[in-house]
Amino acid sequence: MFDYVIIGTGFAGSVLAERIATQLNKKVLMIEKRNHIGGNAYDSYDSQGILIHNYGPHIFHTKIKKVWDYLSNFTEWHLYHHKVLGVIDGQKVPIPFNLNSINQLFPKNLAERLEKKLIENFGYNKKVPILKLREVEDEDLKFLADYIYEKVFLGYTTKQWGVTPEELDPSVTGRVPVYISRDDRYFQDPYQGIPKEGYTKLFERMLDHENIKILLNTDYKEVLQFNFETGEANLFGQKFDGKIIYTGPIDYFFDYKFGQLPYRSLNFVFEQFNQEQVQEVGTVNYPNDYNFTRITEFKHLTNQTSDKTTIVKEFSQEYIPGENIPYYPIKNDKNLELYRLYKKEVRKYDKLIFIGRLAEYQYYDMDMVIAKALKIIDDKIK
Numbered sequence: 001m002f003d004y005v006i007i008g009t010g011f012a013g014s015v016l017a018e019r020i021a022t023q024l025n026k027k028v029l030m031i032e033k034r035n036h037i038g039g040n041a042y043d044s045y046d047s048q049g050i051l052i053h054n055y056g057p058h059i060f061h062t063k064i065k066k067v068w069d070y071l072s073n074f075t076e077w078h079l080y081h082h083k084v085l086g087v088i089d090g091q092k093v094p095i096p097f098n099l100n101s102i103n104q105l106f107p108k109n110l111a112e113r114l115e116k117k118l119i120e121n122f123g124y125n126k127k128v129p130i131l132k133l134r135e136v137e138d139e140d141l142k143f144l145a146d147y148i149y150e151k152v153f154l155g156y157t158t159k160q161w162g163v164t165p166e167e168l169d170p171s172v173t174g175r176v177p178v179y180i181s182r183d184d185r186y187f188q189d190p191y192q193g194i195p196k197e198g199y200t201k202l203f204e205r206m207l208d209h210e211n212i213k214i215l216l217n218t219d220y221k222e223v224l225q226f227n228f229e230t231g232e233a234n235l236f237g238q239k240f241d242g243k244i245i246y247t248g249p250i251d252y253f254f255d256y257k258f259g260q261l262p263y264r265s266l267n268f269v270f271e272q273f274n275q276e277q278v279q280e281v282g283t284v285n286y287p288n289d290y291n292f293t294r295i296t297e298f299k300h301l302t303n304q305t306s307d308k309t310t311i312v313k314e315f316s317q318e319y320i321p322g323e324n325i326p327y328y329p330i331k332n333d334k335n336l337e338l339y340r341l342y343k344k345e346v347r348k349y350d351k352l353i354f355i356g357r358l359a360e361y362q363y364y365d366m367d368m369v370i371a372k373a374l375k376i377i378d379d380k381i382k
Ligand code: FAD
Pocket: 007, 008, 009, 010, 011, 012, 013, 031, 032, 033, 034, 038, 039, 040, 041, 055, 056, 057, 058, 059, 060, 061, 218, 219, 220, 221, 247, 248, 249, 266, 327, 328, 355, 356, 357, 358, 364, 365, 366, 367, 369
């Protein structure tokens, strides 16, 4: 009856379902553990009518025109450019830390000297990861690098990951490099925005097709069994000959045979206010204060007008299977090595396609997941 089973209805699963249904004209069963589609990009209206991102703030940004054009088939956009301020020494300064942040925090003479030296050493409009900046020899720049490291990265990273920046793959803190520029935006990608009617509406439009059936509230292991010895699968007790696309945690699929892959989880605490606005930008980071990492006020992102507002505070926590949700793969050499063992297992079976942030153990943004899904279909059609 079905040609494909897709486990998970986040961007990885949903883009593939839509493409398979419309471009390959094949039948798809989607199995989703949660009681809704959309994975971590899901949004909904809270009790005071504010559109919130239930699994933390999601800002769409990409350099890939093809990805933007693809999503634009299912949504119009609120053309939003995200801004983040970080509370440093009692002041709110632009993050990524940039030339404006320097000018706000340091006396004029020192700020001018630092700015000049940064431009001489790295060039204007360049992005320098903090761990790279810390390698400089110059005394003034060394002071600056240590300052940024301690005030912007050390506390935040320790809260978010439970380890220091050095204990993670450099690409993690490299996501938010020091920016030698006066551009205060969080991202510089040419395509940025928030779906005008929300992400959930976008997913609904993608998946509204007669070739797609969705089973919610179901862990796939309840209805689908995969035999690791024969490579055969059973769906609802009958032999299933089609392909299985899996977007959940890779170690769970293989019953943790090589041990658990560490992920990081979060606790989202939402607060409602009977006032129009509580902070000046979409997100305020708290690297040094409190137990949460950041506060996001959704109305900045969504452009919703209301005399009420809702914020979310993010408290990071250890991931415990069965208890909370794995949000972030923890990228370091040891974990990536363990991941590669699982990846080798996937390759043994023609039937299996593993894609997405959890199944590939990659710190993917939404656009990268969508690009990968589109490529799988393009390759297949070719
Ligand atoms: P997911 O969205 O996680 O979907 C996987 C789905 O599989 C889930 O619905 C899950 O319930 C389901 N599933 C798992 N196991 C099973 C099972 N056993 N049986 C059935 N179903 C199962 N990206 C951006 O581009 N911009 C942002 O601003 C941004 N902000 C983020 C903020 C936070 C706090 C987080 C956690 C992520 C953020 N991301 C952002 C990343 C974005 O969420 C991911 O790139 C995207 O969700 C990945 O899609 P996916 O389909 O791979 O995974």
